[in-house]
Amino acid sequence: MATCGLATAFAGERYVPQLLRVRCDRFGDELTVRLLPGQIPDDWGQAAERLAYAFRRRSGQARSTARPDRVVVRLVRRDPLAAVVAPLPVVDVPELDGLPLGVDEDGQPYRLRLAGSHVLIAGATGSGKGSVLWSLLRSLAGGIRSGLVEVWAFDPKGGMELAAGVPLFTRFAYDDPDSMAGVLEEAVKRMRLRAARLRGVTRQHVPTPEDPLLVLVVDELAALTAYITDRKVRDRIKESLGLLLSQGRAVGVHVVAALQDPRKDVLPFRDLFPTRIGLRLTEPEQVDMVLGDAARDRGALCDRIPESSPGVGFVVLDGVREPVRVRFAYLTDDDIRQLGRDYRRLCDDTDQEVTP
Incomplete structure (x- = not known):
């Protein structure tokens, strides 16, 4: 306790924290x-790593x-998330309050709340951003097939990441x-029309096949907010992203964005994402840029995730102090193509719009 800075002295007496409980x-x-x-x-x-x-x-x-006078310290001797997580089962009606995307350190299914939230995913090259995106799309696949969920996908890298799932996308x-700017502006128009229709009727949109949940999936956010040379x-x-992020949640319009470069000038909308996921990052400073102030001190050691563990990351929710460590399920290219064949949207092919 003394060498880790957790003991103190007062009036000539030395005091150390009291160990109340040990669970192995x-x-x-796990120490209480x-x-x-x-x-x-x-x-x-701040002392946990020491x-x-x-x-x-x-x-x-x-x-x-x-209890405000207690803290629990977890000391890990063997990584419970060392094994790759296989694709999880698809249900016909997705549970938007808890979509299964992977497993947590207790070996339990990790469920992510999409209803009333937006999701930001950040990680270096090869960190497993695709695992998060495809696990999320897989968990929504039953709703996509029935028309309860509508996905608009944006892939500024020429369609390399998301093209395999084209049958799942409306746009x-x-x-x-x-x-892409035009499609985002269409999403804003649709959001405003829905808000006008629901105003005074309900404070939270309930998706139906006639009025589905709209999920905007952006594979590389920086390519839209920082790397475009045309300023207009x-x-x-x-402007469109700011409106969607600030006004879309209540009317069933959700943004799921992946990001590789978390510099502050690339990430102007961080605080508008209630759910933030940090995968492997290259520098300690990037952790707080993505997950919020002091997230690394609270245990989100994204810069310590090894390259051999793609899909492992920390999830931070607004209003929840501690990050949760998760391994997201991994889908192969064959898994993604099969997902598109099995859960393609129930519409004519002409109903889908692909915008190069």
Whole structure:
């Protein structure tokens, strides 16, 4: 405790935190500790990595409890997320309050809430952003087939990542920034029309086949907000995204965006994403840029995720202090093509719009 900065001295006496409980399992040790006066859980979060090394463990994380005078420290000896997660089953009616996307450190299915939220995914090349996107689309596939969910996909990299799932998409825009700006503006018009129709009727949209949930999937957000040289087109895109992110949740319009470069000038909308996912990042500073201030001190060590663990990341929700470590399911190219064949939209081929 002294060498990790968690002991203190007062009036000539030395005080150390009290160890209340130890629970061990096959992956690590969980310690419940009574805080000293003047300590907060963040103090333990900043020291958790030092504690892990002191006890010869792989990693450490501290989290608060229902009691304000206690903290739980988790010291991991063996990674519970070392194994690749296979594609999860598809249900006919997706549970928008908890879409299964992978598993957490307790070995339980991790469920992501899409209803009332937008999702930001950030990670370096090869970190597994595709695992998150395709796991999310797979969890929505039953609703896509029935018409309960409508997906508009944007792939500024020429369609390389998302093209395999074209049968799942109502709109698929790629390559041409001006065309993508136009599709985003159409989404804003649809959002406003729906808001006008629901105003005074309900405060939360309930999707139906006649009025489906609209999910906008953007594979590389920076290509739309920072790398476009035409300033007018870039400004149109930023304006549309700002409106969709600030006004879309209540009317059933949701943005799911992936990002490789988390610099602040590339990520102007971070605070409008209530759900943020950090995969492997290259620098410690990038963690807080993506997940929020002090996220790394609270255990989101995205810069420590090895290249051999694509699809492993930390999820941070607005209003929830501690990040959750998750491994997202991995879909092969064959899995994605099969998903498109099995759950393609129930419409004529002419009903789909592909915008190069």
